[in-house]
Amino acid sequence: MEQRTDMSAVLKKIEELRAFLKFGDEIFPFISELFLFIQDIIPLMVKINHSIKDSTNRLPTATDNILSVSEVTESATQRVMDKLDVIMAELDEFSRELEAKPHLENRIQRIQNEVSEIMYVLQFQDITTQQLEHVNRILQAIYEKFTNLFDSILGVKQRTKVGGEILSAMEKEMKGTDFQQESEQFRHKTEDKVRLNGISQEDIDRLFGS
């Protein structure tokens, strides 16, 4: 367990420091508390760091999916509107031809109103797109925060020897720790279940044919 040895080495150094220094009565309890805190916090940080990295890696896929939803719904809505425009134009034409028959003209008017209502219902596309864009902006901001955080960690690692040693020890601890079960659970929870455009129908048919 070389990783354990690295982590132990960091903790051992802190303990040596404590033993080496002649602490006053007042400072000693504080340093002891600090030591215990570091001892407890490092394994916790190792775990948090792993989870955050796992989550952060998923964010770009999530934002891409949201963008794709907006594009697909907009395109579909436009197609529906194209059809509604054609129906409306036909009804207008029909209405003009039936001017002499008021009862039929009224029926046409009612159909036109229904078509017009469908057109208004399609406002949902703009509203949901704006809501999705909001979620996307939040996800992107979170992603940027975390990537900045990881950059800062690298900075801490480079700035001080102690910081570098603690973080290297943490990294080794992470590599040595079995996060597989946790990762599996996380992957299951965050799995992308709408996996479009992965394979064409021709490819599927080819696979079935083989």
Added chain:
Amino acid sequence: MTDKKILFVEDSPTMRRIILNSLNRIGFNQVIDAENGVDALEKLEYEEVDLIITDWNMPEMDGEELVKTLRSTPKYKNTPILMITTRGMQDDVLNAIRIGVNGYIVKPFTPEILNKKLSELLS
């Protein structure tokens, strides 16, 4: 049918079609559309309009900035402005009033509401 000319500013292609369709059905045939505030200001350089309809959330220049710019331009200081937006909180409406918006509709809207607001603003 009316001879009034309307400029509407909206970034969503879906909403642009809905509004254009509504305006035509209500009887407005002189309609100009713009995709955002910048586009609107460019079009207003060579177009005279009687009323402006604008969305709030738009890229490049949003509705709030557009209204502020228009209200600081003598030519458009008194032109009626109707805002159609997804921003439906009281603060938003108050802010719109403060910057000089004359009418406010929260999406989704009905043709009756649009017609009523346009009649109020153009009377």
